[in-house]
Amino acid sequence: MGDVKQYSLAEVRSRRGTNGQPLWIVYKDAVYDLTNYLDEHPGGADTILEEAGQDATSAFDDIGHSSDARVVLQKYKIGEIIEEEKRFDANGKKKKKVVAVKPDDKPTSRSCLGVITCGLLG
Numbered sequence: 833m834g835d836v837k838q839y840s841l842a843e844v845r846s847r848r849g850t851n852g853q854p855l856w857i858v859y860k861d862a863v864y865d866l867t868n869y870l871d872e873h874p875g876g877a878d879t880i881l882e883e884a885g886q887d888a889t890s891a892f893d894d895i896g897h898s899s900d901a902r903v904v905l906q907k908y909k910i911g912e913i914i915e916e917e918k919r920f921d922a923n924g925k926k927k928k929k930v931v932a933v934k935p936d937d938k939p940t941s942r943s944c945l946g947v948i949t950c951g952l953l954g
């Protein structure tokens with residue numbers, strides 16, 4: 833547990849395969865070093881280059897990669913995103929955005945909503 837490396841999104845962003853840097857991407861809060869996979873990718877190097885240094889979760893999922901592709905991906909895993917910046921919970925579900933609620937909020941928005949609700953009902 834303790835020996836999984838943790839990286840910030842900022843650190844991943846600085847690894848885009850340019851200037852002698854490796855090429856990292858994020859997939860579901862895990863970090864992958866694809867520097868040596870670029871030229872082997874059946875979908876071409878360009879598609880991966882476009883995601884360099886970024887979260888490629890939706891790009892990867894949207895094209896409908898096979899389960900084989902997911903196995904390949906595991907070979908290149910180098911670590912995980914730091915806890916504070918993770919987008920998925922322990923069950924692999926997308927975390928809900930936490931919206932801070934100010935306790936001293938004036939009830940203006942609520943009365944607005946009341947007007948709309950009353951308008952709809954009445």
Ligand code: HEM
Pocket residue numbers: 857859866873874875876879880883888891892895896897898899900901902904905
């Ligand atoms: C992140 C690591 C990635 C790995 C390990 C990976 C792996 C693979 C593999 C094994 C295939 C062969 C088909 C299959 O098994 O599904 C494939 C195809 C493909 N990949 Fe990826 N892929 C990655 C990222 C991406 C990204 C970010 C894109 C961008 C949209 C992409 C676009 C494609 C396309 C378009 C094909 C189809 C190629 C064809 O059928 O001619 N891949 N990928």
